Amino acid sequence: MLRLILSAALAAATLGAAMLPATAGAHGRPGSAAASPLLIAHRGASGYVPEHTLAAYWLAIEQGADFVEPDLVITKDGVLVARHENAIAILNADGTVREATTDVADHPEFASRKTTKIIDGVSITGWFTEDFTLAELKTLRARERIPALRPGNTRFNDMFEVPTFEEVLQLVQQANERRREEAHADRDDRRGRPHRGFRPIGVYPETKHPSYFAGLGQPLEEPLVRLLHKYGYRDADAPVFIQSFEVGNLRKLKRMTRLPLVQLMDASGRPYDFVLSGDTRTYADLAKPAGLAEVASYARGVGVNTAVMIPLVGGRLGTPTSFVKDAHAAGLIVHGWTFRAENYFLPNDFDSSSDPTALGDLSGQIRTFLNLGMDGFFSDQSFLARKAIDAWKAAQ
Secondary structure: OHHHHHHHHHHHOOOOOOOOOOOOOOOOOOOOOOOOOEEEEEOOOOOOOOOOOHHHHHHHHHHOOOEEEOEEEEOOOOOEEEOOOOEEEEEOOOOOEEEEOEOHHHOHHHHHHOEEEEEOOEEEEEEEHHHOOHHHHOOOOEOOOOOOOOHHHHHHOOOOOOOEHHHHHHHHHHHHHHHHHHHHHOOOOOOOOOOOOOOOOEEOOEEOOHHHHHHOOOOOHHHHHHHHHHOOOOOOOOOEOEEEOOOHHHHHHHHHOOOOEEEEEOOOOOOHHHHHHOOOOOHHHHOOHHHHHHHOOOOOEEEEEHHHHOOEEOOEEOOOOOHHHHHHHOOOEEEEEEEOOEOOOOOHHHOOOOOOOOEOOHHHHHHHHHHHOOOEEEEOOHHHHHHHHHHHHHOO
8 A cells, every 4th residue: 555655646746767876985984975975865755745754755765865864753652753843733822733744633532632842942832742652643644744835745645644763764674675686686697797786775863852852751862772773773884874953862872872973053053952951052163173073073974054054145155164174174974954946945046936835946056065065965855856966976
């Protein structure tokens, strides 16, 4: 049934034939963008189907993503699930739905679960994963989070479940088994040449609000490492990155696993565990050479807001900073976020029109940042991003 639904989604989105990622160089090597920039499917192929669904992850793989990225939160009974936030529906002050990734607001049996919580210093009214068992979450269905900007995605509303992290790992495992079989069959029998190698699809999980969940007695690190190790992700060169906007939980993970870690950095603000501990340093401080040297003591790379690399000035790209060069000098790889094709998200340099929902020149934006030396990037539109990478590599 899943294959049928995914086939329908692929056809409906008119995305063309499936594309395999090109074979590339070593995993996690700074400054290797010229060899093969990594394409990370941001919440799956979230530009085409509702984010954080098995359909979104599978479609991203078919479109040529190197990694799929699940954001991880936890259920009442301690199961990691993939959602953009632990808030699965958020209400406005008047009770209307402001944002929702599930249909929970339409379930009268869960009306009493509506509550108000402080998440990383922000008051939010709605429904939260930690108040539901996995069995209860499985009765819900996923919905498009930004329907005003992606109305086409709403045709897939209520078709897919909320996936567990283990289900995502199983999906990736199945995809890699298929690729291994295809690679084995792709040989020149007449000359007896050995089959070509294949590059496995990787996973790029993000721990969402780790301090908040630790405060509930539901730390994310233990179940995350346990599942990754169970599915064979154990070594420093395994096709996985674990990312977080906080620092403390990455340091904790460093003591628990050899898997590569990525420090996320925004263009403003500071890690929330710094807020809790009274550490006054900001992401801007971590982005300086001294901060990057510290990050390199526990992380393999940094995942940064594009504005850290090239600030926006009046909505257009300004002068590039030295961030990429500084990060590489510290031995860190650089992954940028988030590259989206809609005019609403693009710098004005690449807009196609004044229509915020229309697609602009995503390829031009990607090319600009790859020329800067970025090693990989997160994108909602894996199909377009893969085409952009291929075109950029052909021009080198």
